[in-house]
Amino acid sequence: MAEDGAVTVYGGSAITDAKKNPFSIKAGLAQMLRGGAIVEVSSVEQAKIAEAAGACSIMVSEPSRPGIKRMPDPSLVKSVKRAVSVPVMSRVRVGHFVEAQILESIGLDYIDESEVLGLADEYNFINKHNFRFPFVCGCRNLGEALRRIREGAAMIRIQGxxxxxxxxxxxxxxxxxxxxxxxxxxxxxxxxxFTFAKKIAAPYDLVAQTKQMGRLPVVQFAAGGVVTPADAALMMQLGCDGVFVGSEVFECSDPYKKVRGIVQAVRHYNDPHVLVESSCGLEDAMAGINLSDDRIEQFGQSGV
Incomplete structure (x- = not known):
């Protein structure tokens, strides 16, 4: 186990083939992204900008379009993988293990079983132990995170x-x-x-391991709404290991500068001087961040 990290191996009955697909190796690969920003892109050009700006990994997704969201076109994933040298990941629908098989066969570094896409299976997640590559899964609370880890997730994405x-x-x-x-x-x-594990519907051994470690047994990134260096630093100071940055970061006049600022904020989240420099000159960084009147009224009523 890393001194300041989270790589541990929980005990064995859940692992389909521990010799072929060791969870410790997958968790170790996910650890390599710790302290970085994973940037979502929908084109080769955006991927090159993200890499140049210092992204630790590239998340390939389909350009926005109406209808059910599915895994991206494998040809786009291949093109991005050829164009950059950082690790590349992409999304599959929850429960759609065939999409995961397709992406694994083209040599992706990580696979994200994502609730952002349309659901393929309402009741069953992918058995991630059957795959060679590490999986990323989303959660909104501790019980959900530990259930995904039991299924084989090597990285947790705290989703907003x-x-x-x-x-x-x-x-x-x-x-x-x-x-x-x-x-x-x-x-x-x-x-x-024991009672707490039952309350949050999580495996007891993982709950006990989380208590012993004082954190999740795998790396935990934050995702959703991270569009400024201050947002990224906030997530890090709250205890995350890194952030996912959505493709909306490219909807500005200088996406390189914005991505670079976020990357610097993740790396130096406790240094106010770096945060000041990273935040300067991003006057359009807040573009598109407008809550509807209904949402504002809802927050006011709930005391947010």
Whole structure:
């Protein structure tokens, strides 16, 4: 286990073939992205900008279009993979193991089983232990995170806004919820852990491991609404290991500068001087971040 990290291997019955697809290796590969920004792109040009700006990985997605969202065209993924040297990941629909098989066969570095896309299976997630490559899965709370890890997720994405609106409030709420549950767990007596595991519907061994480590057993990134360096630094200071940056970051006059600022903020999230420099000159960074009147009224009524 890394000194300041989260790579541990939980015990064995859930792993389909531990010799062929060792979870410890997948978790170690995910650890390599720690402290970085993963940037979503929909073209080779955007991928090159993200790499030049310092993204630790590229998330390939289809250009926005009406209808059900599915995995991206494999030819786009291949083109991006040839164009950049950083690790490349892409999304598949929840439960759609054939989409995952297709992306694995073209040599992706990571696969994201994403609720951002349309659902393929309402009740069953992919058995991620059957795949060679690490999987990323989303969550909104501790129980959901630990269930995804039991299924084989080597990285957890604490998910907020799914609409690319630039609204970070949902992400902050879910990150604080997960971190708060871990703090509660850390202060529990050992006898209380069984009841807590049942309450959050999570495997007891992973709950106990989380209590022992004081954090999730795998790396945890934040996603949704991260569009400024300040957003990224906020997620890091709340306890995340990195951030996902949506494709809306390219909807400005200088996407390189914006991505670079976010990357610097993730790396130096506790240094106010770097944060000032990273945030300067991004006057259009807040473009598109407008809540509807209904949402504002809702927040006012809930006391947010």
């Amino acid at each position: 806004d799914l609409l690319n609106s630039g609204n970070i409030v949902e992400t902050v709420k879910n990150v604080r919820s997960l971190m708060g549950d871990i703090r509660i767990l850390n202060n529990m007596d050992e006898d209380e852990v």
